[in-house]
Amino acid sequence: MRETVLPAIRRLPLFRSMAEENFLALTRAAYDQTFPPQIQLIDEGESADFLHIVVEGSIELFAGWQERETTLAVVRPRSTFILAACMRDAPYLMSARTLEKTRLILVPSSDVRTIFRTDGEFALATIAELSAGYRGMVRHAKDLKLRSARERLAAYLLCQAGAAGDRASFVLPMEKRVLASFLGMTPESLSRAMKSLQADGAVADGQRVIITDRPALEALAQPSPLIDGPDEDV
């Protein structure tokens, strides 16, 4: 595995406080791989063999049932995914595929479980990471159950504007069909919702979004820290 990313990994909340020797043991056994776009890395239901760390690119976590499919999350550098399945040694509840060319570090689950038994700091960091993940999923469920499709989109746009440094203009970080699935609607509905938001202070031109009337958009989305974050990844 290429050494150059190790310091960056080391700085992640999950690994930053663990003992050096344990970190080395973990990464020694790890794989560093780069995948092309649209590669399915994980099938839901399989057993969790590796903890995944996204170094470059982006990963879609999704799930299927019958003929339907939905996106549960999009993971970007540098963070981990499927930590919970890894810790429980349980089947994945979500599938994963690359959205673009993506570089991953794969740490064998058994090593992770071994080390978190001996390294208290790592265990604490794991608790923090899992808590954040849990709370993120609670937020997602609240968003879905409390807001309409338009309201979810409006809130999402405000979130993204915030993440882009509160600029009025930004570029959507994923394809619209993926965003639609994440927001719990069809691509057609997203398209129409986006258009209808012109009356509420947001316009889209391709991937670029411009917030033309923030107060109006906020009036619709009613953003709340208890639904929309801030993402509190330590």
Next chain:
Amino acid sequence: MRETVLPAIRRLPLFRSMAEENFLALTRAAYDQTFPPQIQLIDEGESADFLHIVVEGSIELFAGWQERETTLAVVRPRSTFILAACMRDAPYLMSARTLEKTRLILVPSSDVRTIFRTDGEFALATIAELSAGYRGMVRHAKDLKLRSARERLAAYLLCQAGAAGDRASFVLPMEKRVLASFLGMTPESLSRAMKSLQADGAVADGQRVIITDRPALEALAQPSPLIDGPDEDV
């Protein structure tokens, strides 16, 4: 705090492996309180002062936005809730109220955080509990996004039948309006969905549900371990 429940608490997955002295320290500082029905114990947004353990009764975890409200979970003995907020020392994302007369053990969050730093076994148990909670919420989101209201109800009924020892007849463990909210629909929609399931192998008479045609109900619900459990609380 009454001593009689201590052994039962001690046997919970979260506390079962920790050192005796730490368990005693935790419970020494804890409160044992019984609340009447329909008491709001927690307001979302408040800071997490206590880890809650349900000893008797049941607790509804819910969240509001604008004028709307939704139930995220119902907690029954003997398990804990709001562990994630407690661990992160972050604001609750959900409110909590008693559904019936309910007895709780309240452990000060600061004590929990102190002890999980010194007791590795407790930290491991916390990881297991948080992972289970995270996975439960992923399941809830999948249920909401992949299934229609009727399908969710059908799957829920099969789940409950399973929990009741795969008997064809069982009693709903909560009021229908709470169930409706948990399943992400209005009471009216639940009422209609329940009625319509007569054609798919389930009838309700008050709180009692009878599964008259399990294969038909399964054909509709398509139960999957990746959405419907089993609950894997260690």
Next chain:
DNA sequence: CGAACCCTTGACAGAAATCAACTAAGGTGG
């Protein structure tokens, strides 16, 4: 006995999905 409250039912409205067609952009291969 009356007053809430839960649940149900009916009529209706609104939201979102579906089906289908069409445009535009990007990539491929001749």
Next chain:
DNA sequence: CCACCTTAGTTGATTTCTGTCAAGGGTTCG
């Protein structure tokens, strides 16, 4: 370099699902 093909996105027409509003029946509890 251009024709072609694939795919993302949009738009329109329509259906389906679910929520809303309103009213009534049945219980429970004071």
